[in-house]
Amino acid sequence: QSVLTQPPSVSAAPGQKVTISCSGSSSNIGSNYVCWYQYVPGTAPKLLIYENNQRFSGIPDRFSGSKSGTSATLVISGLQTGDEADYYCGTWDDSLSAGLFGGGTKLTVL
Amino acid sequence: EVQLVESGGGLVRPGGSLRLTCAASGFTFRNYGMNWVRQAPGKGLEWIAYTTESGARIYHAGSVKGRFTISRDNARNALFLQMNTLTAEDTAVYYCAREGEGSGRILDFWGQGILVTVSS
Numbered sequence: 595q596s597v598l599t600q601p602p603s604v605s606a607a608p609g610q611k612v613t614i615s616c617s618g619s620s621s622n623i624g625s626n627y628v629c630w631y632q633y634v635p636g637t638a639p640k641l642l643i644y645e646n647n648q649r650f651s652g653i654p655d656r657f658s659g660s661k662s663g664t665s666a667t668l669v670i671s672g673l674q675t676g677d678e679a680d681y682y683c684g685t686w687d688d689s690l691s692a693g694l695f696g697g698g699t700k701l702t703v704l
Numbered sequence: 705e706v707q708l709v710e711s712g713g714g715l716v717r718p719g720g721s722l723r724l725t726c727a728a729s730g731f732t733f734r735n736y737g738m739n740w741v742r743q744a745p746g747k748g749l750e751w752i753a754y755t756t757e758s759g760a761r762i763y764h765a766g767s768v769k770g771r772f773t774i775s776r777d778n779a780r781n782a783l784f785l786q787m788n789t790l791t792a793e794d795t796a797v798y799y800c801a802r803e804g805e806g807s808g809r810i811l812d813f814w815g816q817g818i819l820v821t822v823s824s
Contacts, residue, residue, distance in 0.1 A: 596748065626808050626809075627806075627807050627808030627809075627810075628808070629808065629809065629810055629811065631749070631811070633743075633749065635743065636797075636817075637816070638799065638814040638815060638816050638817065639741075639749065639799065639801075639811070639814050640814075641804070641810065641811060641812050641813075644804065644806055644808070644810045644812070645806050645807055645808060645810070648806070650812065680748070682748065682749050684749075684751070684809060684811070685808065685809060686808060686809045690766065691763055692751065692763060692764075692765050692766065693739065693741075693751030693754060693763075693765070693809050694751060695741075695748060695749040695750065695751055696748070697748050698748035698749065
């Protein structure tokens, strides 16, 4: 069971929008920046969002992030079939002195 | 172009040891913190360890503390993960990842990963 909680799966049709949540606590999301990663198993994970809401180089503005209190959200709009992947939130935990990833959310574009 | 290439993986028996290496190029290695992350079969990403730019401070996940050690050689542009007392639960693809510039744990570039299989 991950310290950061994400929904196991989300789905939507091409062109639609999905929201992926990441819930933590005061020692992690509540006091640290959040990143979001896109991962296709067997390939290198890709950084999408850093510092809660900053898009990494080359990431289209269809991807956006936000944070409020001890939760963070990734929004993907204008869904494309190429967006099918697993998405992970990540941050640092001050109490554990350790990095954390959420459990991952599998995105299916129907 | 930033490149991270992992090596040293393979099949090892339970209780055995393995040393992973991550060869870095395309950036000034000594200026960046580095991480190891793994993904076990059917499971999610798991952060394993982090080292600061100089190697003066290192951090490990609770699941590997006391068994795994992260280190680096800035003269050789190399990151290491010494893994001891391996168990089947350590079977995973291991990735090295660079700590990006900015605030927080930003893993901006990743290697392609190396498979470690622990089995008798």
